[in-house]
Amino acid sequence: MNMKTQKLIRLTLTYFMVAIVFVIILYPVIWIIGSSLNPGNSLSGSSMIPDDATFKHYKELFNLEESNYLRWYWNTLKICFLTMIITVSMIALMAYSFSRYRFVGRKYGLMTFLILQMIPNFAALIAIYVLASMTGLIDTHFALILIYVGGLLPMNTWLAKGYFETIPKELDESAKMDGAGHFRIFWSIILPLVKPILAVIALFAFITPFTDFILAKVILRTPENYTLAVGLYDLVANNFGAEFTKFAAGAVLIAIPISIVFLSLQRYLISGLTSGGTKG
């Protein structure tokens, strides 16, 4: 009997705490959705769930003449996608050479990667800013993509190399016996087998530019070129409060698709984070 009441108290307390956490997590979500439906431009003196809810701010965002929002979305997706493609192809090549060949300089190459991955890529913030201004690459997506790829390479090459090494070398050797060339072995034997790790890296390479703020803020100058992070910040920072409802709509339109994608792919993300887990 005593055990039973104890258990009952424990479970009730647990459900109670879970409920509190639910409120803390969901309150901002409901508040921002409510704000985005608010007819006014600012929030002063409005209630959380407006009586006269309207989608007009969403319409504003979709109007290219009134807002750059769609451009930012397009820029972000473009940058993320290109970063992903370049990163994955470079890493596949590099991880393959490091895992399968023994060549002069391999040891130093790996050591360099190890040290480089410890340095956060924004440590070179000043250099990136000064160099980009000098070379005319400031305000270009090209510069931004190169920087993202460069930052992703060292750590993920290590991650991929580890996985490549789990694939038995006998496979390569028998293919070689059958007369397959170097590239052929890479392309048709190894590549299909390492798809899982490449998928994880692709996911990382897509998320990193999407969530980055600091590098995009340093490089991008004109509103048409902004990514979502910089653009959204701009909506808030330029005239705080005056356009808050529009910002709210913009935030909702990012949060919903991304969290759906995230929740459906989180298994892969977590597997990558636990096996690589060297950088936060």
Next chain:
Amino acid sequence: MDKKEINSNTNHRKIAMYLSVVPGAGQFYNKQYLKGLLFLILGVVFISAFKDVINIGLWGIVTLGEIPMEDHSIFLLVQGIVALIVIALGLVIYFINLRDAYKNGKRRDMGLEKHSIRKQYQNLIDTGFPYLMLTPGFFLLIFVVIFPILFVILLSFTNYSLNNSPPANLVEWVGFKNYQDIFQLDMWRNTFFNVFKWTIIWTFLATTLQVAVGMFLAVLVNQKELKFKKIIRTIFILPWAVPAFVSILVFAGMFNNSFGTINQDILGFFGVDGIPWLTEPFWTKFALIMIQSWLGFPFIFVMVTGVLQSIPNDLYEAATIDGAGIWQKFKSITFPIVMYATAPIMITQYTFNFNNFNVIFLFNGGGPSVVGQNGAGATDILISWIYKLTLEVGQYGKAAAITMMLSLIVIAVALWQFRRTRAFQEEDMM
């Protein structure tokens, strides 16, 4: 390795190596014409193509220019770094050339047959292939990662700033003056130590809280009698699923002094006066730590949940039989196992928050501002201070020096952590 005895009458290996002082000559001596020709061409191309680059670059990096308006110090610095990288690459190729001549000479000394042209070609492809695959990534890394790092290192020893910038002025080497200034000039020293102090407090409090919350909730949800686990877990992951920059900006709105919901709806509901969240340093700091816990706990929650599910149930049953309470079970079974399995990830959480620019900058821009601080607000951490020094104040030299100190801390932690992970123990790494 070399079972065959080296023939002492011939000394091809040394002759070949000495000859290869002229790239390719040693290879010709070893009758490897294809390879010799390749090295020779590489050498000639290298010298003729990069002669001027190296010449001007080295002059530039030493003097940083002599005539204002005509010599652009920063261009010269960049050219100097390019020259240094080119020289380093050249030396590597030169070294490979010497080594190759010596190795093949040795083969001849041992009386091994020299390879046929066909075999030579095959060998060249075989050894060249990994280099070919590495080349694109390698060049990208040199120019996008290594180059900027070298630039920052060198910049921290110059007096480059917005007020002292080319082409009107020449930038000069000033040795360790930037570092000395940061510690000796009152204004810089005060700012540096204030920012540094808050960076440490921030890192420690925010990370520890997020780890504690994540771990507590994971244990809570993992109780086996609890129902609706799946829904609970999905909701708990939500803060991680939404991009952080969106959440932080939303929080900035929620905490806004005048229209934010925290002051208006929540505190108003309890009849408490509004709190000056964005203008009072203490309250901004308090809000930041709370927000970071909100953002950061799901990751810990997921990691710890993974570990918890792998702990065998027998352990707890045995403990129950021995009469252990909930707290005792947590203290002696759960906590040690979880810490052991997730320690490296926990450490990365600390380094992540140490450099967590997004939450600091997006929430309140590092503010509220403080009188007498050099470009830093009350909640600026080192990385956001560096950002402001670069983009708002234009103190490039000082910003570079602070970046150097910040990087040293981060690298030290990373090295310490890395020595404990398997990357270093991998057998063919060394």
